[in-house]
Amino acid sequence: xxxxxxxxxxxxxxxxxxxxxxxxxxxxxxxxxxxxxxxxxxxxxxxxxxxxxxxxxxxxxxxxxxxxxxxxxxxxxxxxxxxxxxxxxxxxxxxxxxxxxxxxxxxxxxxxxxxxxxxxxxxxxxxxxxxxxxxxxxxxxxxxxxxxxxxxxxxxxxxxxxxxxxxxxxxxxxxxxxxxxxxxxxxxxxxxxxxxxxxxxxxxxxxxxxxxxxxxxxxxxxxxxxxxxxxxxxxxxxxxxxxxxxxxxxxxxxxxxxxxxxxxxxxxxxxxxxxxxxxxxxxxxxxxxxxxxxxxxxxxxxxxxxxxxxxxxxxxxxxxxxxxxxxxxxxxxxxxxxxxxxxxxxxxxxxxxxxxxxxxxxxxxxxxxxxxxxxxxxxxxxxxxxxxxxxxxxxxxxxxxxxxxxxxxxxxxxxxxxxxxxxxxxxxxxxxxxxxxxxxxxxxxxxxxxxxxxxxxxxxxxxxxxxxxxxxxxxxxxxxxxxxxxxxxxxxxxxxxxxxxxxxxxxxxxxxxxxxxxxxxxxxxxxxxxxxxxxxxxxxxxxxxxxxxxxxxxxxxxxxxxxxxxxxxxxxxxxxxxxxxxxxxxxxxxxx
DNA sequence: GCCGTTTTCGGCCCGACTGTTTTCAGTCG
Numbered sequence: 155x156x157x158x159x160x161x162x163x164x165x166x167x168x169x170x171x172x173x174x175x176x177x178x179x180x181x182x183x184x185x186x187x188x189x190x191x192x193x194x195x196x197x198x199x200x201x202x203x204x205x206x207x208x209x210x211x212x213x214x215x216x217x218x219x220x221x222x223x224x225x226x227x228x229x230x231x232x233x234x235x236x237x238x239x240x241x242x243x244x245x246x247x248x249x250x251x252x253x254x255x256x257x258x259x260x261x262x263x264x265x266x267x268x269x270x271x272x273x274x275x276x277x278x279x280x281x282x283x284x285x286x287x288x289x290x291x292x293x294x295x296x297x298x299x300x301x302x303x304x305x306x307x308x309x310x311x312x313x314x315x316x317x318x319x320x321x322x323x324x325x326x327x328x329x330x331x332x333x334x335x336x337x338x339x340x341x342x343x344x345x346x347x348x349x350x351x352x353x354x355x356x357x358x359x360x361x362x363x364x365x366x367x368x369x370x371x372x373x374x375x376x377x378x379x380x381x382x383x384x385x386x387x388x389x390x391x392x393x394x395x396x397x398x399x400x401x402x403x404x405x406x407x408x409x410x411x412x413x414x415x416x417x418x419x420x421x422x423x424x425x426x427x428x429x430x431x432x433x434x435x436x437x438x439x440x441x442x443x444x445x446x447x448x449x450x451x452x453x454x455x456x457x458x459x460x461x462x463x464x465x466x467x468x469x470x471x472x473x474x475x476x477x478x479x480x481x482x483x484x485x486x487x488x489x490x491x492x493x494x495x496x497x498x499x500x501x502x503x504x505x506x507x508x509x510x511x512x513x514x515x516x517x518x519x520x521x522x523x524x525x526x527x528x529x530x531x532x533x534x535x536x537x538x539x540x541x542x543x544x545x546x547x548x549x550x551x552x553x554x555x556x557x558x559x560x561x562x563x564x565x566x567x568x569x570x571x572x573x574x575x576x577x578x579x580x581x582x583x584x585x586x587x588x589x590x591x592x593x594x595x596x597x598x599x600x601x602x603x604x605x606x607x608x609x610x611x612x613x614x615x616x617x618x619x620x621x622x623x624x625x626x627x628x629x630x631x632x633x634x635x636x637x638x639x640x641x642x643x644x645x646x647x648x649x650x651x652x653x654x655x656x657x658x659x660x661x662x663x664x665x666x667x668x669x670x671x672x673x674x675x676x677x678x679x680x681x682x683x684x685x686x687x688x689x690x691x692x693x694x695x696x697x698x699x700x701x702x703x704x705x706x707x708x709x710x711x712x713x714x715x716x717x718x719x720x721x722x723x724x725x726x727x728x729x730x731x732x733x734x735x736x737x738x739x740x741x742x743x744x745x746x
Numbered sequence: 747g748c749c750g751t752t753t754t755c756g757g758c759c760c761g762a763c764t765g766t767t768t769t770c771a772g773t774c775g
Contacts, residue, residue: 171747177758177759178747178748178757178758178759179747179748180747181747181748181758181759182747182748182749182758183747185747185748186747186748213748214747214748214749215747215748216747216748216749217747217748218747218748219747219748253773253774254764254772254773254774255773256772256773256774257772257773258771258772258773259772259773288766289765289766289767289770289771289772290765290766291765291766291767293764293765293766294764294765294766297764297765508775533775536761536762536775537760537761537775538759538760538761538762538775539759539760539761539774539775540760540775541760542760542775585775588762588763610774610775611762611763611774611775612762612763613774614764
């Protein structure tokens with residue numbers, strides 16, 4: 155899968171062109187980069203089967219960019235790109251992570267201060283050199299230092315969403331090799347943590363040596379950390395480490411339990427085992443010398459006298475006590491919201507604003523993935539760069555949605571079962587202004603089925619002001635959902651400062667639904683917030699925030715996040731069928 | 747460099763905010 159590296163080159167090209175003040179081309183490259191990045195199909199496959207014409211089918215990729223992708227696939231290099239790399243020998247990956255630093259500043263810092271990477275940037279800032287540059291000052295220097303700190307905190311971690319497709323591919327490759335009986339990713343990937351440090355693969359096989367050999371021939375790596383008869387560890391060209399461990403089949407459950415973690419969960423579990431007269435290790439649960447459980451995780455938890463604990467919960471945040479039914483968690487673990495249980499998706503952008511696909515394309519794909527309704531929620535007018543809708547454009551879009559809803563019967567929803575009655579809802583992602591008012595008139599909002607409100611600017615407000623601002627928007631009776639409530643965007647931007655408890659209380663008061671945004675960069679609410687919302691009885695909705703058909707698959711990451719927050723099906727309103735979902739929204743509007 | 751119910755050339759890229767300034771460039775959504 156070469157999509158990430160191709161997308162990376164295109165994104166870098168966009169930055170270089172920005173640096174040289176080339177008009178229009180940067181946007182073109184940016185658009186192509188996002189399209190390639192979110193493509194589920196492998197560009198290399200696409201090129202092999204359909205050639206240049208296939209590449210040009212990617213939205214935003216025309217002749218010029220297609221030829222550069224071809225050049226990369228054929229030779230591993232792109233001449234234009236190499237020329238720029240020579241002209242600006244800087245670490246764009248690092249520097250572009252710094253919030254507030256754009257291509258022009260990066261260029262200036264390189265040319266005046268020879269800043270090439272994060273380390274150089276930090277030195278220049280700490281040495282007080284940056285404030286001396288024109289258009290920079292003391293404040294800019296401080297902001298840069300702050301942004302560097304945030305980048306540093308997230309370094310060495312990878313977004314689950316970025317690594318997951320690769321891991322799935324690796325597992326399939328193992329399975330197709332016929333060399334392994336089982337292949338599973340353990341560790342933080344299995345726990346579906348929002349970021350992961352490395353990949354822990356566990357396999358069972360009769361031929362460990364062969365499996366390790368096979369793995370090394372398949373994976374592209376630049377460092378072999380170690381290789382033994384049952385374990386191999388490499389640093390891949392993608393930048394993360396993969397460990398592959400071969401486990402004897404009869405202790406697979408114990409190994410899986412051990413390597414899934416978290417460390418905190420395991421420490422407590424082992425202590426518990428000791429108290430009960432057992433010993434727990436990666437080789438099994440022992441009573442004296444006798445191995446009493448090891449083949450499956452289920453039996454280990456069972457012998458310890460507890461409910462089975464789903465991997466997403468294993469963080470030692472009360473799950474062990476609950477599994478033991480200890481007070482105050484005597485009711486035991488919650489039945490987590492199952493994967494695949496969503497019926498709708500209430501945040502979808504289209505090519506009416508900054509999305510890649512048409513309303514109809516998004517709807518068709520959503521239906522294909524088993525959903526029965528979606529809401530189209532394009533940006534509104536304050537987000538001018540996206541071509542955000544004003545009241546007039548919203549009306550036009552509503553008409554178009556009516557048209558598609560009424561014409562779809564004969565064509566793509568011809569099946570007779572209930573699931574086939576696919577429905578596109580009219581919505582918007584309205585902007586919450588600095589003062590908490592919205593950028594669309596109430597009269598227009600009243601005509602929409604679903605109104606999501608979100609903060610997109612003025613992130614640096616005081617906690618109090620930001621909380622007040624958002625709560626004011628929530629009090630608008632037309633606002634159904636608060637989109638991405640904390641506003642973070644990993645790895646670049648931290649949440650803005652808000653009082654999440656106050657927001658949850660306000661949601662309870664007003665009946666506003668809180669979003670669990672499933673974009674791998676956002677995953678917002680966070681798991682700990684979800685848990686609070688669950689405890690407060692506040693309803694949530696899991697949305698893909700899809701900007702292209704490929705993004706609809708993000709919903710699973712949102713479900714994982716909800717599961718990590720102990721949410722059950724009843725806590726998430728888009729598990730409801732359409733009529734019940736709409737009724738719920740109506741209740742809020744009437745209630746307010 | 748891409749795109750097309752303004753269609754093969756000529757648009758596309760607006761507006762608020764920040765930090766630097768005193769009229770503006772850069773960044774972000």
